[in-house]
Amino acid sequence: MSTGTAVAKRVTRRHDEGAGRLAAILVSPTMAVLGLVVLYPIIAALYTSLYQKNNGVNPKTGIVEQGDKFVGLQNYTAIFSGDTASTFWTAFGNTSFFTVVNVVIETAVGVAMALVMHRAFRGRGVVRASILVPWAIPTAVSALLWRWIFQPQGAANALFNSQVLWTADGTPAKVAVIIADTWKTAPFIGLLVLAGLQTIPNEVYEAAKVDGATGWTQLFRITLPLAKPALLVAVLFRILDTLRIFDLPYVLVGPHKDSVNTLSMLAFDEANNIRYGPAAAYSTVLFIYVAVVAFLFVKILGADVIGAARSQRKAAPKRNRAAGKPEAVAA
Amino acid sequence: MTTTALPAAAATETVAPVKPKRQRTVGANIGIALIVVYCLIPFYWMVVSAFRRPEDQFSNLPVPWPISFRNFLGVFGQGVGFGRSLLNSLVVAGVTTLLTLIIGTFASYALARLEFRFKNAVLAVIIATSMFPVISLIVPLLKLFTNNLHWINTYQAMILPSLSFALPLAVFNLTAFFRQLPFDLEQAAMVDGCTPGQAFRKIIIPLAAPGVFTTAIITFIAAWNEFLIALSMVNQKQMQTATVAISKFTGVSGSGFDQPFGTQMAAGVVVTIPLVVAVLVFQRRIIAGLTTGGVK
Numbered sequence: 303m304s305t306g307t308a309v310a311k312r313v314t315r316r317h318d319e320g321a322g323r324l325a326a327i328l329v330s331p332t333m334a335v336l337g338l339v340v341l342y343p344i345i346a347a348l349y350t351s352l353y354q355k356n357n358g359v360n361p362k363t364g365i366v367e368q369g370d371k372f373v374g375l376q377n378y379t380a381i382f383s384g385d386t387a388s389t390f391w392t393a394f395g396n397t398s399f400f401t402v403v404n405v406v407i408e409t410a411v412g413v414a415m416a417l418v419m420h421r422a423f424r425g426r427g428v429v430r431a432s433i434l435v436p437w438a439i440p441t442a443v444s445a446l447l448w449r450w451i452f453q454p455q456g457a458a459n460a461l462f463n464s465q466v467l468w469t470a471d472g473t474p475a476k477v478a479v480i481i482a483d484t485w486k487t488a489p490f491i492g493l494l495v496l497a498g499l500q501t502i503p504n505e506v507y508e509a510a511k512v513d514g515a516t517g518w519t520q521l522f523r524i525t526l527p528l529a530k531p532a533l534l535v536a537v538l539f540r541i542l543d544t545l546r547i548f549d550l551p552y553v554l555v556g557p558h559k560d561s562v563n564t565l566s567m568l569a570f571d572e573a574n575n576i577r578y579g580p581a582a583a584y585s586t587v588l589f590i591y592v593a594v595v596a597f598l599f600v601k602i603l604g605a606d607v608i609g610a611a612r613s614q615r616k617a618a619p620k621r622n623r624a625a626g627k628p629e630a631v632a633a
Numbered sequence: 634m635t636t637t638a639l640p641a642a643a644a645t646e647t648v649a650p651v652k653p654k655r656q657r658t659v660g661a662n663i664g665i666a667l668i669v670v671y672c673l674i675p676f677y678w679m680v681v682s683a684f685r686r687p688e689d690q691f692s693n694l695p696v697p698w699p700i701s702f703r704n705f706l707g708v709f710g711q712g713v714g715f716g717r718s719l720l721n722s723l724v725v726a727g728v729t730t731l732l733t734l735i736i737g738t739f740a741s742y743a744l745a746r747l748e749f750r751f752k753n754a755v756l757a758v759i760i761a762t763s764m765f766p767v768i769s770l771i772v773p774l775l776k777l778f779t780n781n782l783h784w785i786n787t788y789q790a791m792i793l794p795s796l797s798f799a800l801p802l803a804v805f806n807l808t809a810f811f812r813q814l815p816f817d818l819e820q821a822a823m824v825d826g827c828t829p830g831q832a833f834r835k836i837i838i839p840l841a842a843p844g845v846f847t848t849a850i851i852t853f854i855a856a857w858n859e860f861l862i863a864l865s866m867v868n869q870k871q872m873q874t875a876t877v878a879i880s881k882f883t884g885v886s887g888s889g890f891d892q893p894f895g896t897q898m899a900a901g902v903v904v905t906i907p908l909v910v911a912v913l914v915f916q917r918r919i920i921a922g923l924t925t926g927g928v929k
Contacts, residue, residue, distance in 0.1 A: 321747045328743035329755055331736045332804060339770065339797040340762045346773035418664035425665045431916050432672040437923075438908040439676065440858035442876040443901040447679045450894045455691045457678060489672055490923075497924035539764075546766035549860045553880050566768040570865065578776045585769040592766055 344589065351377050351582035370579070377583035389568065390584070397564045397588075399476070400551075401544040404483050409537055411484060412491025417525070419492065420499045433489040441486065445553035448482035452554075475555045475562050483550055487543075491536050498532025499525065538599050545592050565591070676905075683899040690895045704899035714870060715900060718878035722904075725791045725863070725874055726856035732792070733799040733852050734845060741807030746816065756808075763801035770797055771865050778866065790866040791874070795856050803852050806922050810844025847922040850915055854908055875904045 353370040354377065381390045419429055436444070451457045452468035459465055468478045502525065510520055526533075548570065551562035557571060565588040572581035682690070683704050684697035708715050743749070744756060774794055778784035814837065822832040863874040873881070879900045882893055912919060 322749045325743040325747045325749035325752070328739040328747075332740035332759070332800060333755070335736055335796055335800055336758065336762050339774075339793055340765060343770040343773040344765070346777070347769055350773055350776060415668050418661060418668060422661040422665045423658070424662065425669070427916075429665050429668055430920060431913050432669045434912040434916055434919060435672055435676050435909055438854060438912045439901075439905050440860065440876045440908075442858075442860040442880050443904055444675075446879060446897050446901060447675055450682065450898060451675065451678060453894070457693060460693045485671070485675060489668075492668075493920060494924055497920075542764045546768065548768065553860075566766060566861070569768045569772060570861070573772045573775050573865065576779075578772060581772045582776075585766065585772045588766050589769040592764065596761075596764055 347582040347586050347589070349582075350578050351586050352579075354579040355577065373579065377579045378587075380580065381583055381587060386580075389563070392560055393563045393565050393568045394591075396476075396562060397545060397547065397566075397591075400479065400483070400547055400564065401541055404480055404487075404544050405537060405540050407480065408484050408488045408491055408540060409533070411488035412536070413495055413526075413533070415489060415492030416495035416499055416529075417521070419496050433493060436486045437490050437493075439486070441549040442553050444482060444486050445550045448478060448485075449554050452478045469555050471555070471559045471561050473561065475559060479551050479554060479562055482554055483544070483547070486550075487540060491540060494536040495529055495533055498529040501532075502528045534603055538596065541599065542592055542596060545595065546588065676909075679898045679901050679905075682895060683902045685895060687893075687895050704895040705903070707893070707896045708900045708903060713882075714873075715875070715878060715903075717871060718873050718875045719903070721788075721872060722857055722875040724788055725795065726853050726859075728788065728792050729795040729799050729856040730849055730853045733796060733803045734849055737800055737803040737807055737848075738845065740804050741811050744804070744808045745811030745814075759801045759804050763798060763805070765797070767794070767798065767861050770794055771862060775865055784866075786867050786869045786872045788872075791859075791863050794862045794866070795859055798859075799852050799856055802855060803848050806848040806851060807844060810848065810922070811841065813844075814840050843918065844922075847915065847918040850911055850919060851922050854911070857908065875900075879904065 352372060352374060354373045356369055356371050380386060415433070419426070419433075422429070439447075449469055453459075454465065454467055456468075458468060466474050468474045506524055506528070507520060510524055515523065546566050547564050548566040551559075551564060552567055552570075555562045557563075557567060565584060569581050569584035569588065572578075572584060681695070681697050684700050684702070685692060685704070686699060686701040687703055687707070689697075689699075689701075707713070740755075740759075744752065771794060774790075778790045784790040816837075818840075819832045819836050822836050823829060827835065858876065859874075860876045860880075863877045864880075867873055867877065870878075879897055882897050882900065
């Protein structure tokens, strides 16, 4: 840890013009690419969302018109109050529902996993390897896997001796999506929280024990508060990830199903049918929704996302050692 | 680790009732076993289903018996084009990873080692971009690629949008890794007579290599698993990536079932096994990368 801070101090001293110019040169390719593939599309989407495709003959001139026509905020008003309003609100509701329910369940399961892994001595290697398996499987493949498990004649019904049409529509489809999503992402949260737990020094627990704190008191007064920064960042990323959920409901249940249709699926569907204007409007609404949620989360709960990147310096050497020597992790 | 790792002397003096050590260990072991089962059972079911005979598709035996490779033969059968899909995935994920590493290494080096104005702003922009919904980027890019550039069904139409999530991920990871490098060693080498170039080549590059390698694996897995971009930018079977191809499989199993789950599971195994092997071999590095990066 001491070398880390020493480096930090030395680097700070090198705060001069040369470093600034070198940094600009080094950083600019990344910024240029991000500008091209992120900033440009966002602005282009705003622009596109104000247009609609011309269809057919202009009644005034009698000329067949092609290209796009400016329609102002019509695409947006159509979303909120037009014929498609109910589709939008269903998708909006589903997206929000999945975000809240999935993230709560995944966090609970993930934290429980982290606590177990943190306490265990034996089998760390096995558990570490197996916990990475759900993470490594492509979401589309895991969706197919769960679609198979949730078939009418599949393993889930055989196991529970039930005859539920899981992947058709309705509440069972929602449950199927929640189960499949939890399976894939809870271990990942567990991994991040475990990393947070490992930075808590043992002395804190020793002191607590001397003061007579029981296991539960330790959990709620020491472990969870100290793991909070790691947990908040993990939860924030999961929330933003679930807000854009697409692969899982699309493959597990399928498109055009009211119970699992999400905002991403809606926008994809419009774009797929070459209705770029409405598609851009949907995706812009989703973008604003994500931005607002992220902003509120950071403001209210104080998730220090950049700090998480910045403070790696302190925690890093410890983790480096852990990565290098297997015994260091187990001990 | 929390309580049981305490020295015995400290434990005897405690006021709080502490469960016997043995009981705790047993509880933790059961917990560990549950986690392993939870993570592996669905994956195991995929493997088992892949190795069944197509006519045994709905068998619920916990082992595939009699074992059969016909689902795998179906996956690579004529007219399925799954080999081509795997190649497409390899090209898209490989080029994305390569581009990302080349561009991202420069930025990460600056973010980790240099102190400059707007550094936090640059970090904030990079993190923020990783939070944007992919669909918001796809809609305008799809329009651009379709109407203006005629890039639909090309590799670049999948690779460029993939940079939007791969680049922030890689920069974040690499920056965290580079911060751990002992740059004092570089100074020491120069004091000992190395030129700056030699010091960089002989000290920094070998030390940075593991971090770059880990970032490469994580980025590659993220790009390999990508679905929405590949689904949007391609409408020819020939150009589909593996994830998209699997989701669109329609009966070649010869089993006569509506949906060829056996074939799909076999294809899933083919797509997943390289990742699982990579994960098993490099688990420590990957976990170090994931937890320092903090981003998926």
